Amino acid sequence: MSVISADQLTKSYGKSRGIINLDLSVDEGEFFGFIGPNGAGKSTTIRTLLGLIYPTSGRAEIFGKDIVKQKKEILADVGYMPSEAFFYSGMSVREVIALSAKLRKADCGKEAEALCERLGLDTAKRVDELSLGNRKKVSVVCALQHKPKLCILDEPTSGLDPLIQKEFFDILKERHSEGATIFLSSHILSEIQKNCSRAAIIKGGRLIALDSMENLSKTNAKRVTLHGVKTVPAELGARNAETAGDCVSFLYSGDIKLLLSVAQKLPIYDMTVTEPGLDEIFMHYYDSDNRGSAKDGEKA
Amino acid sequence: MTVFAKELKQSVKAWCIWTGAISFLLFICIIMFPEMKNEMDDVSSVFANMGGFTAAFGMDKLSFGELMGFYGIECGNILGIGGGFFAALCGISALSSEEKEHTAEFLLTHPISRVSVLMQKLLSVLARVVMMNIVIVAVSLLSAAVVGETFDIQKLVLLHTAYLVMQIEIACVCFGISAFIRRGSIGIGLGLPLALYFMNIIRNISEQASFLKYITPYAYCDASEIISTSQADAGLLALGGVIAAVAAAAGFLKYVRKDIFS
Known part of the structure; x- marks a missing residue:
C-alpha cells in the first residue's frame, strides 16, 4: 500500500x-x-x-x-x-x-x-x-x-x-x-x-x-581511473574528470569496448573500473552535460 | 480553542500596555474635569476664536462645562485614536505575523483546519478589543466617582457602543488585509486608523466631504453628535458592521487558499 x-x-x-x-x-x-x-x-x-x-x-x-x-x-x-x-x-x-x-x-x-x-x-x-x-x-x-x-x-x-x-x-x-x-x-x-x-x-x-538504493547504484556509469596519463581522450565523453598525481579519474557511461580500445593506445600502466558511490550517481544525474539531459529513459 | 488561548496568552503584554495607557490617560483627563469646569468661561472664549478647528473636533456642539461634553471631546479623541490603533494592530498582525515570523509552517502542519485557525484568531482579536473596552468603561466610571461626578449612563453606553463597533470594524478590515500580506503589517496597522481619523476631521470641516461618513467609522462614533442628540446613527453603525463582516469574509476566503511559503 x-x-x-x-x-x-x-x-x-x-x-x-x-x-x-x-x-x-x-x-x-x-x-x-x-x-x-x-x-x-x-x-x-x-x-x-x-x-x-x-x-x-x-x-x-x-x-x-x-x-x-x-x-x-x-x-x-x-x-x-x-x-x-x-x-x-x-x-x-x-x-x-x-x-x-x-x-x-x-x-x-x-x-x-x-x-x-x-x-x-x-x-x-x-x-x-x-x-x-x-x-x-x-x-x-x-x-x-x-x-x-x-x-x-x-x-x-x-x-x-x-x-x-x-x-x-x-x-x-x-x-x-x-x-x-x-x-x-x-x-x-x-x-x-x-x-x-x-x-x-x-x-x-x-x-x-x-528506485531502490541497490538499483540506483547500478547505473551504467562507472568510475574509471587511468594510471600513467593526466588527460582523458575527448572521444570517451568522460565526465567529472579529476587529475591526481600521474593518474586521471572520470565517470564513463559509454561502450566498454570503446573504453578498452582507447585505453590500449594510451601509455597507461594500470586501469581500475569501480561502481560509483551515491554522490557520484547524484553527479551523474546532475551533470549538465549529461547526454539526453538527465535521461528521462532512466526514470523509474 | 488552543489557538485562541495561545493568541491571548501571547498578546497579554501588549494588551496590558495599550489598555493601561489608554485607561491612564482617561483617568488623568477625568480628574482634570473639576478644574476645567471652574475655568469654563475662559475655555469657551478660547474655543470661540478657533473657527474650523472647533467644528473639526465637534467642540461647537458640546460643552466643556459638562462631564459628558468634556468626556466626549477629550476622552473620545484618546479612545478614538488609541482604541483604533490597538484594534488595527491586533487585526493586521493576526495572520501576517505567522508568515513574517515563519511560524505558519509550524501551526499549519498540525491537524487543524485553516478555517478553525481563522475563527480562533478572529475571536481572539475581538476578545482583546472587547476586554479593553470593558476595562476602559470601568476606569471611566471609577474616575468620575473619584471626582464626585456622574455620567449620563445612556449617552455613555451609546458612545462606548459606537466606539466598540468602530474598533471592531477597523480590526476586521485589518484582519482581512492581514490575509493578503506577508510583511509590512505595522505600517498598514498604524496608517489605516490614522487615515480614517483624519477623514472624519475633514468631514467635520467641509460639507462637500460629507460622503466620507460612509467610509470612515469615526463618523458614527462622533461624540458631538451622539451626546448632543442622545442617539447614534444606526444606518452608519449597520454599514460599519457590514464592512467588518465583508472584510473578515474576504480574509477567510483568501487565507484558506493561500500558499504558505514559510
Whole structure:
C-alpha cells in the first residue's frame, strides 16, 4: 500500500517553476530518501504534500486521502520536521512542545520527556535563546512525540552535532521498526545511502530517478581511473574528470569496448573500473552535460 | 480553542500596555474635569476664536462645562485614536505575523483546519478589543466617582457602543488585509486608523466631504453628535458592521487558499 502517491503533481509560482509533473510513490513502512540540491524542488514537494501550498495541477494522496480535501485527517498521522525550525517568540521549549501536543489533542507527555532526554534538550529554556541545533531538537520532539505513522523530514540533520545526529537516526530506525514510514529529504547523500531502502532524485523540479538504493547504484556509469596519463581522450565523453598525481579519474557511461580500445593506445600502466558511490550517481544525474539531459529513459 | 488561548496568552503584554495607557490617560483627563469646569468661561472664549478647528473636533456642539461634553471631546479623541490603533494592530498582525515570523509552517502542519485557525484568531482579536473596552468603561466610571461626578449612563453606553463597533470594524478590515500580506503589517496597522481619523476631521470641516461618513467609522462614533442628540446613527453603525463582516469574509476566503511559503 502506498503511503504517499503523487500523480503528475505540479506547482508553479507564476513564471517560476516549482515542481513539474511529479510522479512519486512511497510504500508503507519504507525508509525513503528524497535527494536533490538546494532549489531542486524538495521543500516545494513536501509543502505541497502537507497542504501548505496548493498544487497547480495533478494530485497527490497520503494514506489514500486527498492532500487538499482531507488535509486535517492526514496531518493527524504525520510528523513533520521543517528544514528551518521557527517557534513562537517568548515561549519556553516546554510550552512549544505542549502546544504542539494540544494542537493534536494528544497526551504526549511521556514520549516528549523521553525524546527530550535522549536529545539532551533543556525544556526550561526560551526558544528565542536556542541555537540552530537546539531548535532542530525541539522540532524533532514536536514531529515525533505523537508517534506518527508517517515522518516527513526536510533536511533534518543540518545544525545537529554528530552525536545527536546518530541519536536522531537511532530514534528514526526505532520508529521505522515499529512500522512508521520515513520520508527523508536531504542533500547529504551519505545519510540517504546509509538509511534508506529506496530514493528519488529531483532536478529542476522534475523527478529524474526513483528506485531502490541497490538499483540506483547500478547505473551504467562507472568510475574509471587511468594510471600513467593526466588527460582523458575527448572521444570517451568522460565526465567529472579529476587529475591526481600521474593518474586521471572520470565517470564513463559509454561502450566498454570503446573504453578498452582507447585505453590500449594510451601509455597507461594500470586501469581500475569501480561502481560509483551515491554522490557520484547524484553527479551523474546532475551533470549538465549529461547526454539526453538527465535521461528521462532512466526514470523509474 | 488552543489557538485562541495561545493568541491571548501571547498578546497579554501588549494588551496590558495599550489598555493601561489608554485607561491612564482617561483617568488623568477625568480628574482634570473639576478644574476645567471652574475655568469654563475662559475655555469657551478660547474655543470661540478657533473657527474650523472647533467644528473639526465637534467642540461647537458640546460643552466643556459638562462631564459628558468634556468626556466626549477629550476622552473620545484618546479612545478614538488609541482604541483604533490597538484594534488595527491586533487585526493586521493576526495572520501576517505567522508568515513574517515563519511560524505558519509550524501551526499549519498540525491537524487543524485553516478555517478553525481563522475563527480562533478572529475571536481572539475581538476578545482583546472587547476586554479593553470593558476595562476602559470601568476606569471611566471609577474616575468620575473619584471626582464626585456622574455620567449620563445612556449617552455613555451609546458612545462606548459606537466606539466598540468602530474598533471592531477597523480590526476586521485589518484582519482581512492581514490575509493578503506577508510583511509590512505595522505600517498598514498604524496608517489605516490614522487615515480614517483624519477623514472624519475633514468631514467635520467641509460639507462637500460629507460622503466620507460612509467610509470612515469615526463618523458614527462622533461624540458631538451622539451626546448632543442622545442617539447614534444606526444606518452608519449597520454599514460599519457590514464592512467588518465583508472584510473578515474576504480574509477567510483568501487565507484558506493561500500558499504558505514559510
